[in-house]
Amino acid sequence: MIKIEPPRLRAASDVPGGRRKQRVSxxxxxxxxxxxxxxxxxxxxxxxxxxxxxxxxxxxxxxxxxxxxNSAARSLRYGRFNTIGVILFGLSSTGNSRTVEAIATHAAAEGYAITLIPVGVPTQDNVMGAFTRMGELAVDGVILIIEVHLLDATAVALPPGVHVVVVDSDAGDRYPVVDTDQADGTRQAVRHLLDLGHRTVWHVAGPAESFAAERRAGAWRQVLEQAGRPVPPLERGDWSADSGYHAGLRLAADPACTAIFAANDQMALGVLRALHESGRRVPADVSVAGFDDIADAASYLPPLTTVHQDFAEVGRRCVEALLRQIHAEPAGPGTDLVPTRLVTRASTAPPPA
Amino acid sequence: MIKIEPPRLRAASDVPGGRRKQRVSxxxxxxxxxxxxxxxxxxxxxxxxxxxxxxxxxxxxxxxxxxxxNSAARSLRYGRFNTIGVILFGLSSTGNSRTVEAIATHAAAEGYAITLIPVGVPTQDNVMGAFTRMGELAVDGVILIIEVHLLDATAVALPPGVHVVVVDSDAGDRYPVVDTDQADGTRQAVRHLLDLGHRTVWHVAGPAESFAAERRAGAWRQVLEQAGRPVPPLERGDWSADSGYHAGLRLAADPACTAIFAANDQMALGVLRALHESGRRVPADVSVAGFDDIADAASYLPPLTTVHQDFAEVGRRCVEALLRQIHAEPAGPGTDLVPTRLVTRASTAPPPA
DNA sequence: GGCAGCCATGTTTACGTAAACATGGCGCTC
DNA sequence: GAGCGCCATGTTTACGTAAACATGGCTGCC
Missing domain, CATH: 1.10.260.40 (lambda repressor-like DNA-binding domains)
Structure with missing residues (x-):
């Protein structure tokens, strides 16, 4: 049973310092x-x-x-809160946490606080529930860091009338989307490996539910096809180093495999371990490239060639796009792509002669 | 110039669907x-x-x-918001982001949203500014994930009357603190290395500004002294793999060094790389242990022996402690330590004969 | 059968802020 | 010098909710 506060006393005629300080209006x-x-x-x-x-x-x-x-009173008066809601699946991935950090930083600079609602299991119901809660909290807009195609299962779309920006999704036809240029980053990595002389490139993809994973896999396939190279069977992981390790063990067993593009750095780490344990040297026998350029990637054994992703910029653009919607004209759908760049380190080299 | 909305029309006599939906009261x-x-x-x-x-x-x-x-109106009425504020230095560290995630999850389960304010540079002024902002937002309580001793420079303490819980700090004498049991985790790791037969253990510490780093270094020193072992000179990093790498290069040059305890996993990763590049085998020549047990640690070369830290539990206890304060009696200061456990993997072994 | 009391529901008020409107005094203009 | 207008400031009102208080009809008891 929650204890109800006794009726408030008017002024600070209370024992000063003893009781809770009366709010000053x-x-x-x-x-x-x-x-x-x-x-x-x-x-x-x-x-x-x-x-x-x-x-x-x-x-x-x-x-x-x-x-x-008192922002409650101010918000009641104005109908808005100077707060941006962020709905996300989890903070555990490096990308998400850095994006959120950038969002929070830029939002703060613009005088907005951010309210976070994590959605453990990204079902339609849970996401809609989070939106409802955001509505109650009277946030001025919402940034959604969840694979929106999860929402496609039913006909229900996001609540209309709420300003929203979506990160990392293919919802560009319905909502404003900010995303890393997954396809271009992938192209850079795969072409880099082909340019080194590899006949083709194997791919350890992320989970099929992820649009980022699908886009990276799609771009990988496209580059190979356009270059007239064979497209090896896809290996799939779940973004974790451990899943990369198991995929790597399978690839290490194939002597034809000389170049591997992992869909993120952590899976690349697992691949490196698998190759090491299988006695295949990197990059002498097999080249490995990743995606994300997380801070640790430069310290892998060997330091990883990877696609640098600018999470901070993604966060910044999210906030800008949302504030543009809030302050002025309702922005239409469309996708804002943040460029990537290949960082070449010691894990890639020409194939063995 | 921000465009001012025209006065609201009473009912939805407006062009429906064209204009913003009138809020339903x-x-x-x-x-x-x-x-x-x-x-x-x-x-x-x-x-x-x-x-x-x-x-x-x-x-x-x-x-x-x-x-x-409408939560603005409700908050105005009640004087509280069902919102917990989180002030933190950055989300980039694995620990922080996972703690925040746990906080958000548990807060959500209790019907609280969380509002995040990152403090880029943790000066007294910035932290106080964040607190001011939290006050304006009328949060019900604040969780502070910042080294509080940074605040000791001046006499100003945290605003009185605000419910607060501090993470990862030595402020236990003034505020309720929730923290991983840094000392015990360190003891487990160092004793494990000594038990394997190493004469002593080298330490790559985190930055001196960090209390977690200081507590780990202190416990390391204490274990060695209590065991009557020599205390080697301290190496210091900044938590990054790269700083661990440079510290590792220095340690690799010392043939007497057979066991290294790094204050976190990422620096351990750098140490592993340095040892590898210096031609010293792990664990045959040198044993390495870390702290945190981040997901990737199991995929390092070799898989890392490390101290498992339960960030989720830390987050959970923070929320619980704060809600206890909010709902009932003001909790006094004191430190709530979350236990750790050593995870033994392949990076530690007896010293070379 | 009359009245007390209770239950469902309505009315008033307060929360803190800020827009809209009101007021009053002073200076400037003709 | 009288009146107009402007400027600083005050007063009223609305925002949406919910506690506190009010009302009115019905039931049950003596």
């Missing part, structure tokens, strides 16, 4: 400064029409009382 | 259901005193209009 400041609360409001919001001496009195009263504006 | 629902808004409130909050037929009418009206409670 504009009216309290106004009383102390001898002005109306409206004048306090004007001072608080930097509006004109307050003479300098009055303003100083008000400011003095504010700091004396420790006044803080 | 209790009054709208009440009107449709033919009851008072107070009755709607009672239904919305599951309070007794509403007859079944009336309740059904209200529920029907709610779903017909798509009513959502």
């Amino acid at each position: 504009m009216a309290d400041v106004a009383r102390l400064a001898g002005v109306s609360s409206q004048t306090v409001s004007r001072v608080a919001n930097g509006l004109p029409g307050v003479v300098e001496t009055t303003r100083e009195q008000v400011l003095a009263a504010m700091s004396q009382l420790g006044y803080r504006p | 209790m009054a709208d629902v009440a009107r449709l259901a033919g009851v008072s808004s107070q009755t709607v409130s009672r239904v919305a909050n599951g309070l007794p005193g509403v007859v079944e037929t009336t309740r059904e009418q209200v529920l029907a009206a709610m779903s017909q209009l798509g009513y959502r409670p």
Whole structure:
């Protein structure tokens, strides 16, 4: 049973310091400064029409009382909250956490706080529930970091009228999307391996449910086909190093396999381990490339050639796109692609003679 | 210049679908259901005193209009928000992001949303600014994931009257603290190495500003001293694999060094690389242990012996401790330690004969 | 049968802010 | 010098919710 607070006492006639400090409102400041609360409001919001001496009195009263504006009241008044909601599947992946960090940083710089709702199991119901909660919280907009095609199972779309930006998804035809240029990054990596002289490139893909994984796999296939190379059977992992390890063990057993493109760095780490344990040297016998360029990749054995992804920029553009929607014209759907760049390290080399 | 919205039109007499949907309030629902808004409130909050037929009418009206409670108004009324603020230095470290994820998950389960404010540079000013912002947002409590001793430079403490829980800090004498049992985890790792027969253990510490790093280094030193072993000079990194690599290069040059305890897994990764490049085998020549047990550690070359840290549990306890404060008696200071456990893998072995 | 009491429901009010409107005094203009 | 207008400031109101209080009809008891 939750204890109900006793009725609030009017002023701070309470035992000071003993009980909870009474919240200071504009009216309290106004009383102390001898002005109306409206004048306090004007001072608080930097509006004109307050003479300098009055303003100083008000400011003095504010700091004396420790006044803080109450955003609940302000939000009720304005109908908005200066808050951006972020709905995401999980923070465990490096990419997500760095994107969220960038979102939070840029949002803060624009005066917005961010509210996070993680969705453990990304079902339609759970995502809609998160949206409902966001609606209750009166966020000004929502950034969705979830594979939106998970939502396609039913006819229900995202709530209309809510400003939304989607990350890492193919929903570009329905919502504004910000995403890393998965296809171009993949092309750079695969072409790099072909240019080194490899006949073809094997691929350890991410899970089929992931659009990023599918786009990387699709681009990999396309590059090979356009170059007239054979397309080896796909290996699939779940983004984890361990899944990369098992895929790597299978690939290591195939002597024809001299170049592997893993869909992320962690799976590449597992591939490196599998190759090592199978006695195949990297890059002398087999070349390995990854995707993401996480900080650790430069310290793998050997340091990993990988596609650098600019998570911070993705986050920044999300916030910008959302604020543009909030402040002005409703942005239409479309995809904003953040470029990638190949970072060449020691894990790739020409194939063995 | 921000465009000011034209005055709101009363009902949805607006072009439907064209303009922004008018927010549905209790009054709208009440009107449709033919009851008072107070009755709607009672239904919305599951309070007794509403007859079944009336309740059904209200529920029907709610779903017909798509009513959502407005948390701004509710917060204004209640004086609280059902929101927990999290102030943190960065999400980039594995530990932080997983802790935040656990916090968000458990908070959500308790009906709380979380609001995130990252503090890029953890100065006193910035942290106080974040607290001010949290105050404005009327969060019910704050979880601080920042080395609190950074705040000790000045006399200013955290704002009084705000419920707060601190993670990963030595502020246990002033605030409730939840933390991994750094000392015990370190003891397990160092003793494991000594038990294997190593004469002593070298240490690659984290940055001196970090209390976690200091506590791990302190425990390392203590175990060695209690065992009567020599205490080798400390190597310091900044948590990154790259810094571990450079420390590792220095240690690899010392033939006496047969066992290394790195303060986190990523620095251990760098150490592994340095040893490899220096031609020293792991674990045949040198044993390496880490701290954190991040997912990748099992795929390092060789798989890393490390101290498992339960970030999810830390997050859970933070939320619990904070909610306890919010709902009931103000919890005093004190430290809640989450146990750790050593995970033995292939990177540790007896010293060379 | 009359009245007390209870239950379902309605009415009033307060939460803190800020827009819209009101007021009053002073200076400037003709 | 009288009136107009502007500027600083005050007053009213609305935002959506829910506690507190009010009402009115019905039941049950003596």
